[in-house]
Amino acid sequence: MDSKTSAAIRTAEPPAKAVEPPALGGKVAKESVPAASHLEQQTATVPGVSATWLKAIGPRYLVRIAALIVAVLLWELASTKGFDFYINFDNIPAPSVVGTALIAELTGTEFYLHILHSLERVAIAYVLAVVLGILLGVAMGRSRWAEDIIMPYIELLRPIPAVAWIPLAILMLPTEQSSIIFITFLGALFPVILNTVHGVEQTNGVLVRAARSLGASRTAILWHVILPGAMPSIVAGLAIGMGVAWFSLLAGEIISGQYGIGYYTWNSYTLIQYPQIIIGMLTIGGLGTLCTLLVRKGCNPLLKWQAKGGRS
Template identity: 70%
Template sequence: MLSVLAAVILWQTASEQGWSFILNFENVPTPLVVGNEFVAQLATSDFYTHVLVSLRRIAISYVLAAFLGILCGILMGRFRIMEDILSVYIEILRPIPAVAWIPLAILMLPTEESSIIFITFLGAFFPIVINTVAGVEQTPPLLLRAARSLGASNTAILRHVILPGALPSIVTGLSIGMGVSWFSLLAGEIISGQYGIGYFTWTAYTLVEYPRIIIGMLVIGALGTFSTMLVRKGAGPLLRWQSKEGHRA
């Protein structure tokens, strides 16, 4: 909290005095102006509509990305033929930024809503796949041989050996995927959306409403942080077996 307070004080000082060294604060509204505008936005129904629409898009695309990403990651990590088939597409498509997908998504999909969800899905999908593959491939061969020597089936090995060992990497991918999905969502909303917090922020920019720009940015940051925290907290019970040794004090 002290670091946040220090940042707000620095922001207030820079805006009041119009600092223009490296960063130009002459047109940046003060925290008080932004706070007053935020209170005004909270009294309107449109603001909540923008937030809820973005949350709905994130929920749909992220659930799909998590399911398909973990499934593809497990298949690629366990079967060489699946890795040979899928890794080529993933490595080619993964570097393409979300903005570059927008024209093709609009052409391929029937509605703007589905195109935004598709772009958001791609943002979350690739980090989840890559981290799942890494987690599955890092399973010690000694554990696999020990499980087979005890008569464990392939299904039992996957459930009791591979997945528990890969979970830390999978959770990391889920956390990264959530952050990237917000970035992708905002790119889609800015270009082709009619609602959403990204559309809200971009509209404020086009109308030169500086306080609303900062409100949109802060809300995006808060929603992204909160959703990532939910992912980590939700995965916490699955990682209780991990040793606490090596964690920072």
């Protein structure tokens, strides 16, 4: 077969059918299926995440709530039966009586004034303690001279209880409000300082030398190496300081306060109002727990780099 015959045969063959692009409607239909399935997967994943979270976290909270309920039931039983074996529950009001008194307190306004005054004092004292405590702790952790100068004062003043500061605070400061804030400030200051010093001293020296060899300044090393490395200890000090702040606040308000949950508790004792005493104690515990939880949750973004430890 010569070249002319082959060319004639190729010319006689029908042209191949062109492949047309899919219509717009078909394209949308094809792409809409994966989108719908993806949306269904997302919708199906949300309950799965919730179920996983409830399965992991739910039992822990159930155990905690159950433990509290058992304690309240034992308290109710001991009070109603007059349990008296080393611990005398004859004069301790039962939880049902305390609950009735609490409802009566919540219907008025004075109880909320006590809480607001205490929260204001703790907030002012705690902020001052955190700022000064971290500054002094970092200075002592980075400088031996600063530690030798400041540490003797801390070790001398730290064991003094909050109640012992009350007369001196009243003599030094012009108002009762400032005296209570000063006593609360001292209670929160020392845990923050000592934990900050510990965290700064425990910072890995290899990281500091590596940053210095790369040309980092002292400020950059402090901000990007030392403070992040010391942050777990600092956060622990902040949480402990919040608890000690409420303890110190109670002592200050008992002696020299006119408003506050500590004054409310002590005044209830002087008026022989036993349910109100327990209300004040539980309110202090609840507020202290809530404030400590807020501190921990607020500091969580600063600890994202930290690996979570295992727990059985």
